[in-house]
Amino acid sequence: MTTAIRARKWGSWLVVPVLVATMGCAAPMPAQAPPAPAPPAQAPPANDLLNAVLWMQRSVEYKATAMAAFALARVRLDQALADPNWTAVVPKELSGPYQALPPAVILDVDETILDNSGYQAWMTMKSTTFDPKTWNAYVNTVTSLAIPGAVEFARYADGKGVKVFYVSNRTAEEEEPTKKNLERFGFPMSGAVDTTLMARERPDWGSAKGTRRAYIAKSYRVLLNLGDNFADFVDEYRGTEGERLAVLEQHKDRWGREWIMLANPTYGSFESAPFKHDFKQSDADKRKAKRNALDAWPGP
Numbered sequence: 001m002t003t004a005i006r007a008r009k010w011g012s013w014l015v016v017p018v019l020v021a022t023m024g025c026a027a028p029m030p031a032q033a034p035p036a037p038a039p040p041a042q043a044p045p046a047n048d049l050l051n052a053v054l055w056m057q058r059s060v061e062y063k064a065t066a067m068a069a070f071a072l073a074r075v076r077l078d079q080a081l082a083d084p085n086w087t088a089v090v091p092k093e094l095s096g097p098y099q100a101l102p103p104a105v106i107l108d109v110d111e112t113i114l115d116n117s118g119y120q121a122w123m124t125m126k127s128t129t130f131d132p133k134t135w136n137a138y139v140n141t142v143t144s145l146a147i148p149g150a151v152e153f154a155r156y157a158d159g160k161g162v163k164v165f166y167v168s169n170r171t172a173e174e175e176e177p178t179k180k181n182l183e184r185f186g187f188p189m190s191g192a193v194d195t196t197l198m199a200r201e202r203p204d205w206g207s208a209k210g211t212r213r214a215y216i217a218k219s220y221r222v223l224l225n226l227g228d229n230f231a232d233f234v235d236e237y238r239g240t241e242g243e244r245l246a247v248l249e250q251h252k253d254r255w256g257r258e259w260i261m262l263a264n265p266t267y268g269s270f271e272s273a274p275f276k277h278d279f280k281q282s283d284a285d286k287r288k289a290k291r292n293a294l295d296a297w298p299g300p
Helices: 002-025 050-058 060-082 117-126 132-139 150-159 172-185 210-217 241-250 269-275 283-292
Strands: 103-107 163-171 196-199 221-227 259-261
Touching (some): 050 060, 050 117, 060 221, 117 132, 132 172, 150 163, 163 172, 196 210, 210 221, 241 269, 269 283
Parallel strands (some): 103 163, 103 221, 163 196
16 A cells, blocks of 8 residues: 555656646747727818808807897888888889889898708718709708798788898799798798799899899889898909909998898808809819918917
8 A cells, every 4th residue: 555655646746847847848828919009080071161050050149140130120121111212222223213112121042041051061071062953952851941030020021011022042943942941931922922033033033133133123112131142232242352342332331221231151252252253263272262362460
């Protein structure tokens, strides 16, 4: 028995050196490399519309500006009704005496009474620009919103017996969805008189609105004109910046009286003036012209 025990002890001692030798000969395990860092999130592409659309959609300042414009329009409307010589139409667009004609107001549509910032936001998110096809698709959704204060003013004018005309550069093909959009918010519409006058609805109704203002002025005394673009008031909007300033000065007594401008920083003739309204230029050239038009502080 003692012999057997000794044998087992010697066997156990023999296992230890073998294990040690085996472990010493084994190749060391390579250190595991740390996981590769995740690629940095791609920054959203820069877009000229971002701040302007954000301001229109989210700022209380924009809403307050629009509400103030329509509040002023109510005051001016009452003054105009009391003054038979008051007119918002320039002499060259008048066809004769107007004092005895029934009263009317002219409202531009896009960014004056209807808010299309959803389309502008889509262009911003998609890094694309205006296209008549996508614009037409948007118009047909009938989802433009009412500008703050617009419906209330239009109803106020209608309640005073003033005909409300909507003069828009949407096309004749877009007239029906435009009417539906206006009706959706309760803008006054006249069944007996066509009050939505669209671009190219008649051969001489181009993007300049003077012929449409003159058409209205034949039958109505136009008390007020509201818009968001220089082109809503004068046909000389395509000039240089200097020429536009001269036209502005020529009509300085009309602003805030019979002509009321609403703010629109997203588009308009203001942004095309620096590149001379030449939309065939590349985006890079147009942006360069706009940057060159800025009066910048030289820095410290």
